[in-house]
Amino acid sequence: MQLYLPIAEIxxxxxxxxxxxxxxxxxSGLFGIGGGFLLTPLLIFxxxxxxxxxxxxxxxxxxxxxxxxxxxxxxxxxxxxxxxxLLIGGIAGSALGVLLFDLLQSLGQLDxxxxxxxxxxxxxxxxxxxxxxxxAIRRRKTxxxxxxxxxxxxxxxxxxxxxxxxxxxxxxxxxxxxxxxGAGIGFLGTVLGIGGGFMMVPALIYxxxxxxxxxxxxxxxxxxxTMSAATVxxxxxxxxxxxxxxxxxxxxxxxxxxxxxxxGQNLRGDQLRLLLALLVLGVGLRFAIDLLIVPDxxxxxxxxxxxxx
Amino acid sequence: MIVRMxxxxxxxxxxxxxxxxxxxELVASVSSDTVSIQSNFTGTEIVIFxxxxxxxxxxxxxxxxxxxxVVQGPPQDITARRKGRFAGVWVNRDYEQFRDVPAxxxxxxxxxxxxxxxxxxxxxxxxxLNHLNLAxxxxxxxxxxxRDDFREAFLRLRQQQGLYSERHGAVExxxxxxxxxxxxxxxxxxxxxYLVKSFLFQDGVLLSRTESDLFVRKTGFEQFTFDFSREYxxxxxxxxxxxxxxxxxxxxxxxxxx
Numbered sequence: 250m251q252l253y254l255p256i257a258e259i260x261x262x263x264x265x266x267x268x269x270x271x272x273x274x275x276x277s278g279l280f281g282i283g284g285g286f287l288l289t290p291l292l293i294f295x296x297x298x299x300x301x302x303x304x305x306x307x308x309x310x311x312x313x314x315x316x317x318x319x320x321x322x323x324x325x326x327x328x329x330x331x332x333x334x335l336l337i338g339g340i341a342g343s344a345l346g347v348l349l350f351d352l353l354q355s356l357g358q359l360d361x362x363x364x365x366x367x368x369x370x371x372x373x374x375x376x377x378x379x380x381x382x383x384x385a386i387r388r389r390k391t392x393x394x395x396x397x398x399x400x401x402x403x404x405x406x407x408x409x410x411x412x413x414x415x416x417x418x419x420x421x422x423x424x425x426x427x428x429x430x431g432a433g434i435g436f437l438g439t440v441l442g443i444g445g446g447f448m449m450v451p452a453l454i455y456x457x458x459x460x461x462x463x464x465x466x467x468x469x470x471x472x473x474x475t476m477s478a479a480t481v482x483x484x485x486x487x488x489x490x491x492x493x494x495x496x497x498x499x500x501x502x503x504x505x506x507x508x509x510x511x512x513g514q515n516l517r518g519d520q521l522r523l524l525l526a527l528l529v530l531g532v533g534l535r536f537a538i539d540l541l542i543v544p545d546x547x548x549x550x551x552x553x554x555x556x557x558x
Numbered sequence: 559m560i561v562r563m564x565x566x567x568x569x570x571x572x573x574x575x576x577x578x579x580x581x582x583e584l585v586a587s588v589s590s591d592t593v594s595i596q597s598n599f600t601g602t603e604i605v606i607f608x609x610x611x612x613x614x615x616x617x618x619x620x621x622x623x624x625x626x627x628v629v630q631g632p633p634q635d636i637t638a639r640r641k642g643r644f645a646g647v648w649v650n651r652d653y654e655q656f657r658d659v660p661a662x663x664x665x666x667x668x669x670x671x672x673x674x675x676x677x678x679x680x681x682x683x684x685x686x687l688n689h690l691n692l693a694x695x696x697x698x699x700x701x702x703x704x705r706d707d708f709r710e711a712f713l714r715l716r717q718q719q720g721l722y723s724e725r726h727g728a729v730e731x732x733x734x735x736x737x738x739x740x741x742x743x744x745x746x747x748x749x750x751x752y753l754v755k756s757f758l759f760q761d762g763v764l765l766s767r768t769e770s771d772l773f774v775r776k777t778g779f780e781q782f783t784f785d786f787s788r789e790y791x792x793x794x795x796x797x798x799x800x801x802x803x804x805x806x807x808x809x810x811x812x813x814x815x816x
Contacts, residue, residue, distance in 0.1 A: 251745075253599045255776065255783040260600055260745045308798045315806025316813075357639050361649045477799045484795025488787055492798055493597075499802060503809035540647045547642075548711035549650070552661075553635045 256491035257301040263497060265295065270501025274313065277502070278509025279516075280525045281317075281465055283310045283444030283472060286371065288498070290532060297494070299360055303350070303442030304483035304490045305498070307476045310444040312499040313506060314473040321466030328417040328463050332470040334424055335449075338431025339475035345432075346439030346479070347486040353440075354487070357551060364536045366441055371533030374447055378526035385519035418459045418467075426456065431471060439479040444472040447529065583611040584766040586627070586756040591770070593743060594777040601745040604629070604772065606754060607738035624667070624674045624759040625729045626685050629741050629772065631662030631721075632750030638712045654708040655695040661748040662721050663690065666728040666739045674759045683767070685757060687713055687724045720744035749774050 252263040269291050277284035285306050292302035321327050353359040409423035430452055434445035449468040453459040459467065484490045513521065586608030593602060606627050635657055642651035667674065671686035680689040692709055700708060716722035721744065729739040752772035758765045776784055787794045 251598065251600045253595060253597050253745075253780060255780040256787055258746065258748070308802050311799055311802035312806040312809075315803045316810035317806075319807065319810045357637060357650045357653060361647070365647070477803075480799050480802070481792065481795030484787065484798060485791045488791055490787070490795065490798050492783060492787075492794075492801070495798060496801065496805070499805045503805060503813075507809070507813040542648075544641055544648055546715075547640050548638060548708070548715060549641070550636050550638045550712060550715050553637050553655070 252493065252497070254301075254491050254494050256489060257298060257494060259296070259298075261295075261297070261494070266494065266497045267501040269295070270309070270498035271505035274502035274505025275509035275512075276505075276528070277313055278506035278511075279513040280509075280521060280528075281446075281513070282525070283313055283446045284502070285310045285438070285443035285445075286367070286441070286447065286529070287532060288502075289442035290367065290536070293363075298489070299363060300350075300354060300487055300489040301491050301494065303363070303440075304480070304487055305495045306442040307439065307479040307483060308490055308492075308495040309498040309502055310476040311473060311480060312495075313502050314444065314469045314476065316503060316506070318466070318469050318473050321469060324466070326462055327466035327470050328415055328459070329470070330413075331415045331418055331420070331427065331459065331463075332467045334413070334427045335431035335434075335467070335471040336474045338428035338433075339435030339438075339471055340478045341428075342432030342435030342437075343439045343475055343479045343482055346436040347482040349436075350440050350483075351486055355553075361540070363441060364540050366437065367536040368533050368540065370437070370441075370448065371529050371536070374451070375526050375529035375533055377451065378522055379530065382519050382522035382526055386523065389517075389519060418457075418463050420457065420459065422457060430456070431475070434471075435475045435479070438472075438475060439482065444476055446472055447525075581613055582758065582760075582765040583613075584756055584758040584768045585609055585611060586754070586768050586770065588754050588770055588772055591772055593747075593772070593774045595747075595749065595775065595780060596777055597780060599745060601743055601747070603740045603742040604754075605738065605740050606756070607732075607736070608756060608768070609737070610735040610758060610766075612735065622760070623731075623735075623765075624669055625737055625739075626665060626667040626671065626674060626757045626759070627729060627739050627741070628685060628753075628755040628757075629662065629664045629743075630660045630684075630753045630755065631748055631774075632660070632752070633658040634661045634748070635659075636712070638708045638715075640708070640711070652700050652704075652708075654698055654700050654705065654712075656712060657693045657695055659690070659692055659712075661750060662743075662752065663687070663716075664723045664725075664741045666725045666741060668727065668729045668731075670726050671724065675762045675764060679762075679764055683755075683757060683764070687717075687722060719746065721746070721748075743774070747774055749776055 250263045251260045253260045269288065273284040273288045276287060288309065289302050289306045293299050353362050409425050411423050411425055412421055413424050414421050434449050438445040446468050449471065450464055453464045453468060454461060480490060586606055589605035610623055635655065636659055637653050637655050639650040639653040641648045644651065665686055671680060680686055684690050692712065713722060729737055731737050752774060753769055754772050755767065755769045757767045
């Protein structure tokens with residue numbers, strides 16, 4: 250069934266979009282990720298203009314993280330104070346992101362920046378996760394005890410000024426790295442159309458040493474509100490949020506996520522991380538190939554003014 | 559459709575009766591002067607038909623009538639870019655900006671455009687893709703020798719998108735003087751005010767021309783959503799967020815496990 254998108258101004262196959270939302274939702278439920286980094290490229294590959302894909306996925310991420318945040322709130326597995334600090338940075342980063350997005354779009358370099366960023370971030374995070382999960386699987390097989398978190402352990406980040414106490418996370422750290430982390434991920438999320446959970450979670454664990462039980466809920470909390478802000482910024486700035494597309498994706502996404510979460514409970518954590526690492530690397534590789542091989546068509550056109558601009 | 563055609567035909571004849579005496583007069587009518595885009599829009603086609611009206615005093619000329627019908631969309635500025643290798647990666651390098659080019663351009667004709675008239679005449683009336691005036695902006699880093707490549711790429715890409723087209727032999731003469739043609743409008747057609755232009759040629763001479771308006775509009779929900787997103791963009795953003803949170807919340811309630 251064809252459905253005309255009022256903002257993208259093209260018709261799409263409703264079931265295809267619904268299916269994509271569902272498939273990505275399934276994976277996001279399985280791995281506990283937002284899935285923006287999969288959905289945005291899928292939409293772009295299927296012919297949705299990149300600007301519409303990026304802006305609309307931010308809205309979809311709001312929906313998918315909203316139901317998860319509710320669950321974590323009930324379990325009291327969110328550090329609201331830490332989340333709020335990350336959020337303050339996130340909103341500032343997101344606003345900057347929309348400005349850059351507009352600029353790149355007018356320069357005609359948006360697509361290449363999106364592709365390069367995907368290659369860089371997905372490649373780096375994917376490799377890290379891959380190595381880490383392989384080690385974890387080996388450790389499990391050889392039976393070596395996993396190193397526990399040592400509360401006294403410090404790195405350079407813990408030496409920064411403007412310290413603040415986060416009770417739930419059992420942390421006493423400077424707000425500077427928290428604001429910077431929030432801003433950085435808000436910025437990338439807005440430009441790339443991703444929630445950034447797959448970057449936020451490792452950063453909170455390895456840099457700030459937030460306890461693992463709190464990390465996912467807090468990260469989701471920050472993503473929910475940063476992406477809400479990004480949606481509003483995109484609606485005002487780039488005006489490319491397509492409500493019809495977003496709604497179709499959301500409905501597919503939230504249904505898929507429920508099934509994914511159920512399947513995920515039957516898999517081991519390290520196996521899940523290995524699968525996710527391979528998935529992340531796969532998407533990164535797809536972008537790398539596009540950048541490196543000779544394009545089918547060297548030319549492209551973009552409307553800069555008038556109908557459809 | 560049949561009813562519309564009939565009305566248009568009657569209109570043609572009515573117009574024919576009221577025309578002052580000139581040698582040849584062309585009247586044409588479009589099946590519908592408004593194309594409405596709704597949620598199930600997957601493209602449509604418009605039917606254009608008309609009649610060549612000959613004054614009774616006109617001496618029968620030799621040669622047959624040739625017709626070209628052009629449907630032209632609102633003007634756009636378009637940037638055409640060419641990728642090049644930069645540090646091993648393919649990125650957009652050179653570009654050329656086309657100013658005030660039609661967002662949509664479809665021409666149908668009885669014979670090949672080039673056989674209908676001189677280049678000068680075709681250029682003047684912008685009949686045929688090769689005769690479109692594609693003005694480029696003054697400042698460009700593209701060497702003169704390569705500018706035609708951009709023009710060609712521009713036309714090729716627009717044709718691929720279905721927004722530019724040229725079809726020969728697609729105007730059908732129903733009688734000696736009555737003609738009919740259909741022009742498909744693709745699903746990705748830009749909204750705006752269009753012009754339908756008909757040209758009558760004989761032996762390379764432009765005998766008559768006529769022009770009428772065509773409106774392509776979104777209607778109902780599509781129009782409302784679009785206007786809303788442009789005029790109240792902040793509220794639109796808030797609505798999008800609310801809708802997303804509500805969907806997420808609803809899913810959480812429906813699928814509640816613990």
